[in-house]
Amino acid sequence: SIDSKCTPLKREFDACFTWWYSEKFLKGEKTNDCEQLFKAYQACLKTVLHEKGLDKMIDDARPSIGSPFTGSGQK
Amino acid sequence: MRLFEAAHIFKHDWETVSLANWRKYPNEQTPHVRHVEILNQDMDPETGILRTERLIMVQQPVPALVRRVFGGDASYVLEYSEVDPQKKTLVMQSQNLTYSNLLSVGEHIVFQPHTENPSHTLFTQSAQLKASGALFRLANKIEDMCWNRFNDNAKVGKLGLEQVLSKILAERQAMMQTSQ
Numbered sequence: 001s002i003d004s005k006c007t008p009l010k011r012e013f014d015a016c017f018t019w020w021y022s023e024k025f026l027k028g029e030k031t032n033d034c035e036q037l038f039k040a041y042q043a044c045l046k047t048v049l050h051e052k053g054l055d056k057m058i059d060d061a062r063p064s065i066g067s068p069f070t071g072s073g074q075k
Numbered sequence: 076m077r078l079f080e081a082a083h084i085f086k087h088d089w090e091t092v093s094l095a096n097w098r099k100y101p102n103e104q105t106p107h108v109r110h111v112e113i114l115n116q117d118m119d120p121e122t123g124i125l126r127t128e129r130l131i132m133v134q135q136p137v138p139a140l141v142r143r144v145f146g147g148d149a150s151y152v153l154e155y156s157e158v159d160p161q162k163k164t165l166v167m168q169s170q171n172l173t174y175s176n177l178l179s180v181g182e183h184i185v186f187q188p189h190t191e192n193p194s195h196t197l198f199t200q201s202a203q204l205k206a207s208g209a210l211f212r213l214a215n216k217i218e219d220m221c222w223n224r225f226n227d228n229a230k231v232g233k234l235g236l237e238q239v240l241s242k243i244l245a246e247r248q249a250m251m252q253t254s255q
Contacts, residue, residue: 001110001112002110002112002130002132006112010112013113017097017113018094018097018098021094021097022090022094025118025123025125025158025160026090026093026094026160028123028160030118030120030123032118038113038116041113042114042115045112045114049114049130054130054151054172057151057172057173057175058114058130058153058172060172060175061153061170061172061175062153062155064170064181065153065154065155065168065169065170065181066155066168067115067128067153067155068126069114069115069126069128069155
């Protein structure tokens, strides 16, 4: 992770995500198994992005890539 | 402005190649990709489309001129992607965050089943590199250097994905053996 304090949370989420992607998502199952792990990882990332001053750069670049997301780590 | 285009056929089905995309990093073929973070992700309950926003941090040695003009060799890239499991498409669009006032690099990637052989996957990649007019006579040279680096990275990126595909295949074979 860009900050080592988020690495354990990222690893847990990544493991869940790759499992979910091949065992659920690609098989058409619309479950949300990794939600809690993602929220924990996102919460950690949010503080790092803010500390590094990346929030605004991310927001500014969103239109150019067609990203529908807003804020940093929030829906 | 410089344009980059590449296409490749991966000899694996679309589901496997799209999974390999998510498992690509870290990869010894692509040491320049240092960190990849998922910033946002959701799935549309109606269409089943998976939408993901990722932040990618890239760092690699660059020509002295590039380092001087940009003031560094590390950059952040923002990527937005959509996976449509019914249409079997993975579409990705990315843009550099860092140095954006000097150089804009926008990349578009599509993974989809190969029309001639649906058990294989077609990968198409296109990118636009545009240096700022503020760089004056250096603009063309900077664009050329960055295009060359982009080309190099694209080649190792492809090797990296092939490597992950081999790994996935080996895991599946191992699983089949243990269940016999």
